Amino acid sequence: MKRKAFYCLLLTGICLLMFIGCAGMRGDIVKITEEDKLNAETFRTTAKNLLSTWAINSGFIKGSLGDRINQLPVGVVNAMDELDVLAAKTNWTDFELGYSLGLRIRLLSEIVAQALKLYAPEVLKYIPMTF
Numbered sequence: 138m139k140r141k142a143f144y145c146l147l148l149t150g151i152c153l154l155m156f157i158g159c160a161g162m163r164g165d166i167v168k169i170t171e172e173d174k175l176n177a178e179t180f181r182t183t184a185k186n187l188l189s190t191w192a193i194n195s196g197f198i199k200g201s202l203g204d205r206i207n208q209l210p211v212g213v214v215n216a217m218d219e220l221d222v223l224a225a226k227t228n229w230t231d232f233e234l235g236y237s238l239g240l241r242i243r244l245l246s247e248i249v250a251q252a253l254k255l256y257a258p259e260v261l262k263y264i265p266m267t268f
Contacts, residue, residue, distance in 0.1 A: 180234065184229070184234035185234065187238070187241060188224045188237055189224075191220050191223075191224035192221070192224050209247075209248075209251070210247050210251060212243060213247045216241075220237060223236070223240075
């Protein structure tokens with residue numbers, strides 16, 4: 138009988154801990170999603186700010202490189218061209234804003250990778266590159 142009571146008490150304790158854990162987890166999940174909403178708003182603002190200045194940056198890059206722009210990786214030139222198109226707009230969807238940030242990351246990643254290959258190839262031995 139004592140053994141049965143012990144198991145019953147143990148099972149009740151486990152169920153109570155699971156209930157408390159699930160309740161805590163629900164609160165954590167809500168906090169995570171609220172944080173994601175705040176991050177999304179930050180991304181929107183950041184993307185709009187960067188798109189508003191892209192035309193001058195693109196003009197500077199293309200003007201300073203001239204014909205040497207063809208020496209850049211195709212992915213870099215394509216990303217710049219896509220950013221040119223997006224920057225010409227005044228209203229963007231959330232997808233376009235997110236895409237523009239992704240294009241900038243792609244652009245910068247490829248430029249950094251090329252710079253390292255050109256100027257510091259020995260560094261590449263120590264840095265795992267995913268691009």
